[in-house]
Amino acid sequence: MRIRYIVYLVIALLIGYLVYNKLHGNAKDGQAQAGGGGGSAKGGKKKNGPVPVRLMIVKDTSVNNNIDLTGTIDANEKVNLISQTAGNITGIYFQEGSRVRKGQVLVKVYNQDLLASLKQNAYQVALAKENEYRSRVLLQKEAVSKQEYDTSLSSYNSLKAQGDVIRAQIAKTEITAPFSGVIGLRNVSPGTYLSAATPIATLVSTDPMKITFSVPERYKPLIKPGSKVSFNIASSRKSYSATVYAIDPAVDQNSRTITVRAKAPNPNNEITAGGFAKINLTLDQIPKTIMVPTECVLPDLKSSKVYIAHNGKAEPRSVKTDLRTDTRIEVTEGLNPGDSLIVSGIIQMRPDVPLKIVKVIQ
Incomplete structure (x- = not known):
């Protein structure tokens, strides 16, 4: 029996606690709602109050159109050096990575046979020249025919041309710098057989x-x-x-x-x-234009707009824009020098919103 009474007592206390908590909880909620209503009222009052803003006085400025x-x-000039003739390399006359001047001999290829041929040709030219001279003297004395003189002259000119060919071949055995510059790493060594397709250096x-x-x-x-x-x-x-x-x-x-x-x-x-x-x-x-911060310009359906301060209130102004930089945008129409452009609090801007000017940027 005693245990039963104790159980009944515990249940009664629990029910009483729940009822007490329910009643006092509703009272606190009511006070909270009342307090919240007051806060909303204060908030509403703040929302309807002046919006603190910073202004920028619009002025003409010059700007560079950069992209x-x-x-x-x-490199200004670049060429892979190769040889125009084949043969063994007899000399390399440059240091890797060094500067060379235009016309400087860089590599020589074996050309002793060509030099010998040129020397032989020189003797033949000298003899042909003497024969041509004799024939010309005899022709003046009508001792030989014009045909005989032409033959000696042709032989002389042919040998001279042959000498020019040999000299051109000798010139090909010397690889020279086509322009002044820096020469790179070489791909050949002295004694290497150099063909016309072998790259020497760059x-x-x-x-x-x-x-x-x-x-x-x-x-x-x-x-x-x-x-x-x-x-x-x-x-x-x-x-x-x-x-x-x-x-x-x-x-x-x-x-x-x-x-x-x-x-x-x-x-x-x-x-x-x-x-x-x-x-x-x-x-x-652009010597004379208006540049404003990008965040001041709000995109609209047909154009863009900004807000200016006029008589203590926000006034919307439609503008046309053109050039853009990282932080600024050019306004070609809609703003005039001297206008007070709003540059902060843009999200809160509405027509005729009262303003509190915090700072003016000249």
């Missing part, structure tokens, strides 16, 4: 360097020989300059771009052929 591109760095002219890049077709009227280009390379933090000197007249049908080539001075060999160039091309300069 960023990528390009390839090439000669590169590195000053100036050529920068080749592609520009969208619509910019073609703005690019001309003499346009300036600045670029960066991966191996240096410096900025380099180049000048456009050639423009391909044809447009690439696949990419709709035109190929442009510029030259960059490279007196210290800091720019390496075959490298990658990050290019900034100045198309033109």
Whole structure:
């Protein structure tokens, strides 16, 4: 019996606790809702109050019309040196990686047989010249016929031409530098049999360097020989300059771009052929225009709009835009110098919203 009473007592206490919690919980919810209503009222009051904003006074400015591109760095001149004649190499007259001048002898091929032939020809030419002279004297005295004189003259001229051929063959046994530049690693050694297909080394002219890049077709009227280009390379933090000197007249049908080539001075060999160039091309300069922060311009269905401050309230203004940079956009219509452009709190802007000016940017 005693246990039963204890169980009844516990159940009664539990029921009482639940009823008490239910009643006091509803009261707290009511107070919370009342408090929330007050907060909403305060929030509503804040929403209807002035919006703190920063203003920028619109003014004319000059701006460069630039585009960023990528390009390839090439040597001004580059050639793989090969021989025009076959034979054993008798001499190599350059150091790998050194500078050579135009016309400098780099490699010689065996030519003693040709030199001997040239010497033999010289004797024959001397004899033929003497015979021609005698025949000419005799012809003047009518001691020989015109035909006999022509034969001696033809023999003389033929031997001279043969000598020119031999000298040309001797010249081919000397491989010379076609232009001044830096010569690369050689692929031959003294005594090697050199054929016409054997590469000797690569000669590169590195000053100036050529920068080749592609520009969208619509910019073609703005690019001309003499346009300036600045670029960066991966191996240096410096900025380099180049000048456009050639423009391909044809447009690439696949990419709709035109190929442009510029030259960059490279007196210290800091720019390496075959490298990658990050290019900034100045198309033109707009001397007088209005540039505003990009975030100020709100896209609309038919155009774009901005907000200006007028009599302490926000006033929408339709604008037309054109040139864009990373942070600014050009406004061609809709703004005038002296207008107070709103540059912060744009999300909260509505027509006739009251404003609290925090800062004015000149």
